[in-house]
Structure formats: C-alpha cells, structure tokens
Amino acid sequence: MDFDHFDLALLDALQRDCRVPAEILGSRIGLSATAVQRRIRRLREDGAIAAEVAVLGPVDPSLVTVIVDVALKQGGTAAIDCFRRATQARTEVQQCWYVTGEYDFVLVVLARGIAEFERFTREVLDANVARFRSTVVLDEVKRSLRIPLRRDPPV
Numbered sequence: 001m002d003f004d005h006f007d008l009a010l011l012d013a014l015q016r017d018c019r020v021p022a023e024i025l026g027s028r029i030g031l032s033a034t035a036v037q038r039r040i041r042r043l044r045e046d047g048a049i050a051a052e053v054a055v056l057g058p059v060d061p062s063l064v065t066v067i068v069d070v071a072l073k074q075g076g077t078a079a080i081d082c083f084r085r086a087t088q089a090r091t092e093v094q095q096c097w098y099v100t101g102e103y104d105f106v107l108v109v110l111a112r113g114i115a116e117f118e119r120f121t122r123e124v125l126d127a128n129v130a131r132f133r134s135t136v137v138l139d140e141v142k143r144s145l146r147i148p149l150r151r152d153p154p155v
Contacts, residue, residue, distance in 0.1 A: 001048055006031055008149045010039055011048065015146045018052045055145065062112045065094075065137035068121075069103040073130040080104070083128065092120050103133070 003011070009029040013020060022033040022040070031039070043049045072079055080098065087096040087107060095108040111117035117134075125132050 001046055003048070003149075006035075007039060007043065007048075010036065011043065012149050014040070014049065014052075060112070063110055064113060064117065065140070066109045066111065066117050067135040067137065068107040068109055068125075069133040069135075070105040070107065070125065071102065071130045071132065072104045073128050075104070079128055086124050086126075090120070090124060092116075093124075 006029055010025060013025055013028065022036040025031075026033045026036040029036075040049070070083070072083060083105065084096070084098070087093045087105070092109050092111050093107055094110050097106045098104065099106050109117060109120060111120055114136075121132070121134075
C-alpha cells in the first residue's frame, strides 16, 4: 500500500485512539471531516486498518501471562500449518509467531492460573512438539499494539 502523509497521520492518530471524531482528526491533520471519513473507509477496505477493538487493562487478577517457546519434532508445511491452526483456535493464545532459531514458534498465552496453563500445554503442545520453554510474566512493563509509521515530509 502506498500511503501519503495524510494517511500516515490518520493511522498514527487512530492507533492512539480510534474514537476521535473525524472533525477533530481533520482539524489536527488539515483535512475536512468528509475527507477523513473517506480515507478511513479506504484504509479499512485496503486492510491497513485490520480491526478496531477495546484494549483491556488488568481486569482479572487470576490471569497469568506465559511466554512459550516451542520446538517442533518435525518441520514441513503440514506440521507447521497444523500447529498454526491449533494455536489460532485457542483463545488463550494472545499472540503466535513463527520464528527462526532454536525454536519454531513463540507464543504469548493468557491463562487463569498455572493449572489452566498446564492443561493448555497438555492439549496444544502435542506429540509433534519436541520441547517447549515457559516463562511466566511477573509484571507487564509495557504493552503496545502501535506500529511505528514512517513519515515523509509533506510535498
């Protein structure tokens, strides 16, 4: 996708707060409210805006975050795709990355206590998992979903 400086300014502003009205966004970046609405619609249709959601703060003290490194026994498209589908189907898996290096996948898992996490490991980390390493998060220092955007000066 090719973004101009208005698109980048809109995307940056929407990452901070997607509830800001088009009139206010337009006044901040130098566009009319109608132009802002048109651009936002196009950004949604083009997939630049994948979702607009509420990011929750700590709502349940029993929730634990666990970072899990997973090494598969065998690689190949079928095994990798099978593991991808298994993680995509589980709501406990907040994030999943297919990575290079010693492990094949890195997961961020959110569970209601260690017992639920242990149950998750038995159900998802199945026969094709050679080994996994779990790291329990003690304190969330920073969490962000913002993507840094390149900004060219206005033409």
